[in-house]
Amino acid sequence: MFQNFRLAMTWVHTWFxxxxxxxxxxxxxxxxxxVFDREIDRWAVPESRFPxxxxxxxxxxxxxxxxxxxxxxxxxDAARSQVRGAMPSHFDLPMRWxxxxxxxxxVLNLFAGYELPNATIPDATVFTSRTMDPRHGTLMSDxxxxxxxxxxxxxxxxxxxxxMDLGYWIVGLAALIxxxxxxxxxxxxxxxxxxxxxxxxQKRLQRSTLDLHNLTGVVALPFHFFFAFTGLVIFAGxxxxxxxxxxxxxxxLHERLExxxxxxxxxxxxxxxxxxxxxxxxxxxxxxWAGQGMAGEVGFLSVExxxxxxxxxxxxxxxxxxxxxxxxxxxxKASTGELLREDPPASAVDGVNEFLTGLHLQHFRHWxxxxxxxxxxxxxxxxxxxxxxxxxxxxxxxxxxxGGQGARVVDALAVTTVTGMLVxxxxxxxxxxxxxxxxxxxxxGRGDAERYVFWAAWALAMLHAFCRTAPVARALPAPAWREQxxxxxxxxxxxxxxxxxxxxxxxxxxxxxGYWPVAGMDLFMLAGAALAALAARRxxxxxxxxxxxxxx
Amino acid sequence: MxxxxxxxxxxxxxxxxxxxAALLGGYAFTWGFIALGMASLxxxxxxxxxxxxxxxxxxxxxxxxxFLWAFAAHSLSRVWLVLAGGGVLMAATASLLQAxxx
Amino acid sequence: MPDALxxxxxxxxxxxxxxxxxxxxxxxxxxxxxxxxxxxTVARRLRVLAGAALSLSLALxxxxxxxxxxxxxxxxMLTASALSVAFTLTWRPGLLAVLAPPxxxxxxx
Numbered sequence: 001m002f003q004n005f006r007l008a009m010t011w012v013h014t015w016f017x018x019x020x021x022x023x024x025x026x027x028x029x030x031x032x033x034x035v036f037d038r039e040i041d042r043w044a045v046p047e048s049r050f051p052x053x054x055x056x057x058x059x060x061x062x063x064x065x066x067x068x069x070x071x072x073x074x075x076x077d078a079a080r081s082q083v084r085g086a087m088p089s090h091f092d093l094p095m096r097w098x099x100x101x102x103x104x105x106x107v108l109n110l111f112a113g114y115e116l117p118n119a120t121i122p123d124a125t126v127f128t129s130r131t132m133d134p135r136h137g138t139l140m141s142d143x144x145x146x147x148x149x150x151x152x153x154x155x156x157x158x159x160x161x162x163x164m165d166l167g168y169w170i171v172g173l174a175a176l177i178x179x180x181x182x183x184x185x186x187x188x189x190x191x192x193x194x195x196x197x198x199x200x201x202q203k204r205l206q207r208s209t210l211d212l213h214n215l216t217g218v219v220a221l222p223f224h225f226f227f228a229f230t231g232l233v234i235f236a237g238x239x240x241x242x243x244x245x246x247x248x249x250x251x252x253l254h255e256r257l258e259x260x261x262x263x264x265x266x267x268x269x270x271x272x273x274x275x276x277x278x279x280x281x282x283x284x285x286x287x288x289w290a291g292q293g294m295a296g297e298v299g300f301l302s303v304e305x306x307x308x309x310x311x312x313x314x315x316x317x318x319x320x321x322x323x324x325x326x327x328x329x330x331x332x333k334a335s336t337g338e339l340l341r342e343d344p345p346a347s348a349v350d351g352v353n354e355f356l357t358g359l360h361l362q363h364f365r366h367w368x369x370x371x372x373x374x375x376x377x378x379x380x381x382x383x384x385x386x387x388x389x390x391x392x393x394x395x396x397x398x399x400x401x402x403g404g405q406g407a408r409v410v411d412a413l414a415v416t417t418v419t420g421m422l423v424x425x426x427x428x429x430x431x432x433x434x435x436x437x438x439x440x441x442x443x444x445g446r447g448d449a450e451r452y453v454f455w456a457a458w459a460l461a462m463l464h465a466f467c468r469t470a471p472v473a474r475a476l477p478a479p480a481w482r483e484q485x486x487x488x489x490x491x492x493x494x495x496x497x498x499x500x501x502x503x504x505x506x507x508x509x510x511x512x513x514g515y516w517p518v519a520g521m522d523l524f525m526l527a528g529a530a531l532a533a534l535a536a537r538r539x540x541x542x543x544x545x546x547x548x549x550x551x552x
Numbered sequence: 553m554x555x556x557x558x559x560x561x562x563x564x565x566x567x568x569x570x571x572x573a574a575l576l577g578g579y580a581f582t583w584g585f586i587a588l589g590m591a592s593l594x595x596x597x598x599x600x601x602x603x604x605x606x607x608x609x610x611x612x613x614x615x616x617x618x619f620l621w622a623f624a625a626h627s628l629s630r631v632w633l634v635l636a637g638g639g640v641l642m643a644a645t646a647s648l649l650q651a652x653x654x
Numbered sequence: 655m656p657d658a659l660x661x662x663x664x665x666x667x668x669x670x671x672x673x674x675x676x677x678x679x680x681x682x683x684x685x686x687x688x689x690x691x692x693x694x695t696v697a698r699r700l701r702v703l704a705g706a707a708l709s710l711s712l713a714l715x716x717x718x719x720x721x722x723x724x725x726x727x728x729x730x731m732l733t734a735s736a737l738s739v740a741f742t743l744t745w746r747p748g749l750l751a752v753l754a755p756p757x758x759x760x761x762x763x
Binding site: 201355 | 661672675681719722726729731736739740741744
């Protein structure tokens with residue numbers, strides 16, 4: 001199909017990069033935001049603006065909440081298709097209780113899974129979760145959307161498109177193409193060492209865009225490669241569910257063997273039993289970790305088959321001081337508190353896997369490294385955005401001569417994906433500040449309303465982008481870029497002002513109190529506003545004389 | 553054996569078939585690699601989850617490699633044969649190994 | 655805090671190393687120093703120094719964190735400092751003149 005290897009790789013880079021670039025833009029941008037997802041949550045949920053807390057006492061605070069917990073009506077409805085016959089009115093067979101926190105969480109996440117009776121598939125479960133203020137044991141409202149960890153974060157790996165896991169598959173394909181784009185990019189780039197530090201904004205737009213594309217791609221190449229790669233490894237079970245399909249007999253064989261080996265039951269006994277003091281088990285686990293020179297906090301706690309004779313409690317250490325995720329699990333028999341098992345040190349493969357997943361999921365405490373990750377993510381966005389711009393610049397004169405609309409369409413989609421995405425993000429944050437606590441009956445919940453605003457704002461940005469890129473078909477720059485840059489600057493400043501007006505936590509207060517989650521958000525948005533305004537001015541109105549180049 | 557490139561085919565069809573080979577053929581090959589990898593490592597005594605994770609890590613590098621090869625190779629028919637055929641062969645071998653163990 | 659200071663020094667070492675690596679390239683030498691090209695002996699020395707500076711920054715990172723984290727911090731630090739050097743060369747190349755002392759510029763002519 002191609003005359004030579006390099007041409008083939010160039011074709012692949014151009015066309016796969018273009019098509020999947022739109023998805024990758026979202027993955028990189030919302031991935032970068034996800035580094036500070038919990039800080040964004042603090043901005044969006046002002047009631048949670050207090051310092052991070054360790055896991056509270058299970059016996060006094062968590063157990064009563066778990067005992068009363070039931071799935072929400074919406075969750076029951078969603079699980080109806082998995083049940084033959086009627087849904088029970090009350091779920092009495094919890095499969096699992098779990099509590100989860102990191103060193104950055106002031107609030108605690110609780111979840112519970114319940115067995116579905118008469119299920120169409122084995123082990124069908126309905127899950128529900130709650131958010132708790134661990135200082136008082138009170139539950140927070142279910143309708144306060146944690147915009148960081150519950151919207152931006154899942155957006156980056158699933159586009160929040162849950163139907164048939166379609167979003168996961170699209171992002172997965174995009175991640176594979178990212179790897180392809182990096183390798184083909186290196187193959188195409190003839191002067192990768194000589195041009196390592198090269199950026200010449202004074203040259204023609206096409207050349208300077210290519211310079212920036214190469215620069216942001218190459219200097220952050222390890223980052224881009226590792227994040228795309230580890231993202232794929234993390235979801236390997238979704239993309240290649242071999243162990244649950246073709247090799248499920250092997251998987252079941254292993255479960256039986258492992259159960260015998262570890263002494264951890266994998267089925268309930270069907271006999272009721274009490275729950276001993278979990279606090280005592282946690283204390284014992286922490287004592288054991290300290291004894292091995294790994295003193296630490298609890299990151300994850302779970303109770304399997306609560307109330308059953310086979311129930312066991314697992315306590316995992318929060319991985320704040322190293323890259324590997326939560327680990328060093330200690331397991332206790334739930335009815336007596338007797339130690340069942342201490343997880344052995346990780347095997348070599350386990351170690352590699354934990355390092356790769358931990359690198360991506362970042363439970364560690366290291367503020368510099370987090371900011372470096374944001375830098376990497378934004379470099380990825382710059383790489384993709386300059387890729388689009390280069391594509392358009394290279395072809396728009398030819399398309400203008402031929403009367404084609406290709407360059408114009410790509411430019412409009414690029415505006416939608418780059419500045420439009422920022423408009424949607426800021427629009428959602430503004431809605432978060434403006435919407436009342438509870439909306440009138442018949443309206444969607446507050447969290448849902450915020451989601452609708454996000455998608456609506458993005459759709460509007462897309463409409464604007466398509467309307468205001470007509471000049472590209474005449475090989476001229478599109479005013480859409482400049483206009484959306486001004487919009488971004490305005491929206492960002494508005495969001496910061498609204499935070500001040502609605503919560504009183506203005507920058508002087510948050511900075512002097514050292515409350516960095518909110519101060520950081522406001523400062524980041526103001527810096528973004530400044531950059532957007534600078535870009536808008538640089539993109540200024542066309543010169544008299546209609547030069548097709550940007551003003552410089 | 554007929555060589556696909558000898559058959560007259562529009563460029564568009566060729567492009568579509570290449571892309572399909574890279575994506576679908578690549579997926580099939582990778583699936584086969586994972587299945588065979590997991591089954592043989594487990595049969596050789598490696599713990600199940602270790603086998604799962606190791607093949608999972610290698611799989612995406614394999615997919616990357618065959619994806620690029622699908623576009624670099626001259627013969628489209630060979631690409632289909634190796635990727636789809638190889639995938640099926642590896643998967644079948646994995647099932648045979650599994651049958652021997654369970 | 656000493657940790658923050660050590661990491662700052664590590665970052666400066668990285669930037670210095672990349673600055674030297676850039677200077678060893680003819681085009682960037684011209685941008686910073688103004689003379690036609692970097693004498694080959696000086697270019698060799700600059701690359702050796704660059705290697706030393708980057709190794710020093712890795713060692714400093716290892717002083718601060720668990721090795722698994724230090725490796726990541728260092729790799730990302732390379733990215734951040736390479737970008738800084740690139741943008742300095744674009745907009746303020748004169749700032750890097752400090753990395754090429756006059757005595758080196760005359761050598762090998």
